[in-house]
Amino acid sequence: MAERTKITLKSPDRPPMEFWTLAGKNLWDSIMTSGMVSPGACGGKGNCGQCKVKLEGEIDEISDSERQYLLPEELRTGTRLACFCRVKGPLTVYLDPLALAIQDQAWLKSDSPPVAFSAPVKNRQVLIPGMEKDSPVPLLTRLARALPGLKLELTVDNLNQLAQIDRIGRPALELQALVFKEQAVKYIGRKREKACGLALDIGSTSLFAVMLNLEDGQHLAISTKPNMQRVYGADILSRVLHCLENPDGLERLQQILLNNLSSMIEEMLEETGTSPEHIYYLVLVGNPVMLHFFLGLNPAGFAQAPYAGIFCDEFTYPAAGLGLPVNPEAEILLLPQVGGFVGADTVAAVLSLPDWRSSRFLLVDIGTNGEVVVGNRGKLWAASAAAGPAFEGGGISSGMIAGDGAIDKICLNPEGGLEYNLIGDSPARGLCGSAIIDIIASLRQGAYIDSNGIITELAGEKLRVRQGERGAEIILVEENESFRGAPVVFNQEDIRQVQLAKAALRTAIDVLMKEAGLEYKKLEKVYLAGAFGNYLNPHNAIDIGMIPPIKTETIRNIGNAAAAGAIAALLSPDKQREAREIKEQVHYVELALYPDFQSLYLNNLNFDPAAK
């Protein structure tokens, strides 16, 4: 048998965390199993290059295929891709909080019994007499007698399984019961069975699901899929309009979403060898429109001011009615929403912060829109910035989502030219969100654009610039080096799109800071959430004015914070109460109605010359 070996996770701003694994195990798998959600977009398959960690200790040799994902400097400092590494002995892993999303949960779990976790389910042994020939007592009656005071809520399938083993003449049966909150028995079997829950985060662009063991809080499986609704529009508003214009539009969009989620759940069930019956509880977060789609509620209220849905509070719904592959009596809890376009995902993101009640913080969640929350010692303000999809590569000539062939980092080289880093091993296809911010920052640093964002003459001298349909166009990768055979470009119109997006996001931040009576320098923490946040260079984000000029040490990348909040709520009724409290505390600010909004927005369109 393989030897047990200890892994220590270190992160600049947290206590170290230790856990055990077996020698020979894959490092990425080991970290995953420890309860931490890894950021690798490819989920450990080794083709996204996003699971970079610095290592000290016993690890296998680096291979050529791993080497090609790493920059020379990274190779020098001992950086590896976790999903390529095989553990050989004791190991210290240095986590880069900007590169790797650390779930608070994982830390809570290792340090001490997590405050939030209260084991919603327990296994209990039950002994029932066999079926007697002269006074036959039905199986369910014998079970009820053996479990007094508990409500039996077994499914028909479960009862049929038990009936199979309840043979006449058998003297007694030793069984295991899953007891929920010391009240209800939802499953009885011959051996200890898993009671699982799902935390679901349904975004406009992608869907995320985690399967957890409700008895010990362990993560069992993860699944991420693109939201297939995008066929009906990349942005949520065109999907809402599709519903208004087509009588069966809502049903169609709901069905696409449910099928999407069903296939994710089925994958996780298969991966873990779990039967649907063992999924007893679901917690769902997402933006308000997605939550309406999920339930099949008409989202018409989001098509025009005052942008309100049908419901906004916590909502419980039977899963059976939706046809998801889960226990027919499972319940789905939709966490409360803030209002307008600010949804349960934002409430969940706040819920994932250990210090939302005590600190002064700014939370920016960059998805297809941008949600912003400002907290001032337990009081909260929230708004949704109509930033559009530019930060995700939407509406940008060579924009794309992070993946094989995406340029994810750009900087100026000493000669004033543009250098870039590629994800994966295919030729360059386009720019993902982090590179879009990098290129703007680099262009400003080189004085290749002015404070209005106009491409300067200097750019024409130092870079390859041509005239295109969307104005002056900087060629980043020539057509013969690119994947598609067309050059990877960045043009005047793209710059315009980023200006609009960063102005919207920044104005939202400015307005909320003002409402909260806070100045930037008073901020103790700045949390960047969303998949995007993981790869972002915070210096550049500040430089282009997307986020305010704050000390970069205060910045935390918290990855999919909404999912972390959903997980916490799944494992703890206290956290569910806390979510309701957050909803009570938060002041929703409708930016469209905010008096100074237009002038603030116009001010933010330009690039701040002071920061040059």
Next chain:
Amino acid sequence: MAERTKITLKSPDRPPMEFWTLAGKNLWDSIMTSGMVSPGACGGKGNCGQCKVKLEGEIDEISDSERQYLLPEELRTGTRLACFCRVKGPLTVYLDPLALAIQDQAWLKSDSPPVAFSAPVKNRQVLIPGMEKDSPVPLLTRLARALPGLKLELTVDNLNQLAQIDRIGRPALELQALVFKEQAVKYIGRKREKACGLALDIGSTSLFAVMLNLEDGQHLAISTKPNMQRVYGADILSRVLHCLENPDGLERLQQILLNNLSSMIEEMLEETGTSPEHIYYLVLVGNPVMLHFFLGLNPAGFAQAPYAGIFCDEFTYPAAGLGLPVNPEAEILLLPQVGGFVGADTVAAVLSLPDWRSSRFLLVDIGTNGEVVVGNRGKLWAASAAAGPAFEGGGISSGMIAGDGAIDKICLNPEGGLEYNLIGDSPARGLCGSAIIDIIASLRQGAYIDSNGIITELAGEKLRVRQGERGAEIILVEENESFRGAPVVFNQEDIRQVQLAKAALRTAIDVLMKEAGLEYKKLEKVYLAGAFGNYLNPHNAIDIGMIPPIKTETIRNIGNAAAAGAIAALLSPDKQREAREIKEQVHYVELALYPDFQSLYLNNLNFDPAAK
């Protein structure tokens, strides 16, 4: 407008009941609307001839088509078919308790506020403010504020309907909420809406459903259908064996049943213009095996001794999981069963008796099997007699269910020949249950069979008798007069089948009387339940020894008593408690294990010479 006019219902053993109808209305419809379930097998269509009543008062002239259903003696005494009659003015209707099933409920309802009915649902007016443009409050939040202390459990469809009318700028909305048990709101609409429930009685042979208004207890619609599972066997045991032998047998039988019920429910919804969403609660009764089929629970336990199912107590199940066309959050209550083959239908039948706690009674429910209950001042004994389907025409050469072309009555004419009465206007097809008992009684009266049931020589002289494959065969209808072109016959083997059936039923009665320590003459009431009971000539049933020699005045035909009990439970939580109490009180007697059973049974096979 038509004039209001009063109808008085009279029955020998009950206080008269009065209700109002409109002149010009059909009498059958009027009685139905009064809350009484009519016994007519054709449901008032005028082709079963089973809604006979004696009338005094203002009624329209008899038509030729009605006349052909009535015997000369009936015509003389003013008997009419209710479903043919048009009310002209005040009317007294004499109900024959042996011909017409009077639901206790109807009587309870008219005399006084029914003890059992506690209006599980009430309509309440709600006023909510409109959606304001600057501080939009979601619809559901406004509703929750207007209905403090109540739990909102609205369906998605309902919320979507309300969202449609919640237009911006509308100052306020006046709505009606359906409040359940003063606790939960399950529907809100612009106008008062019905809250409906279903009482279902699922028999091996036929299915019965009533839709009721939960707010006032009114019957809205009725549906009866043959149980389509019969393709897999007329008797329940062959269906159980089908499940044991085929891996998908159980699922198939369940699906047949659910489709069957769904189409019945859909019919009633259409007839009453109700949407499925308005069915909030279902109460289900039936024999134990049918209840297992309904839920999809393995009925293997019924294939061999000790004949026990998986469950026996009251059971609550979400309707959504079964795909019935009802509100997705509706619940189904399965009333408790007695044990063995004695099911929730028997518990419900006892529940329908006004005096089960105080009287000494015998209840015989004749279906495909026969269930017998003996009550002695609140203590109960029950058994299931394996009588087989002979009393329903099963296994009898010319047996058939009551319907067009069925012979339903047989007697001796003064010349010693056999006279019969036909249902409907087609030529004779066969004999239904009541005629099977009549013919045995007639053959005994004419000394055409001896005490062993053997066809005598005298029969050969007075009747048309031939030798057939099943022994001596009495020809009742010649082939040229019959529907099929083959004679309608009754033969030695048929007699044998009836002997076996009546012996089984009678032995069950004898055993239970003995267990209860009761003699026949102590019985205060004898209740005959089941569709069959309605047409039975009680003198003949006593004469052939099927039921004990008791005063015929004590006999009550209570029709579908199981359905009446299910209805009572649907309308009243008190009645649900009472059903549990009945289950507690009843001693189930397993006849197969009863020491004297064999000798008692053999004794009962013969026809009692004393009763000749």
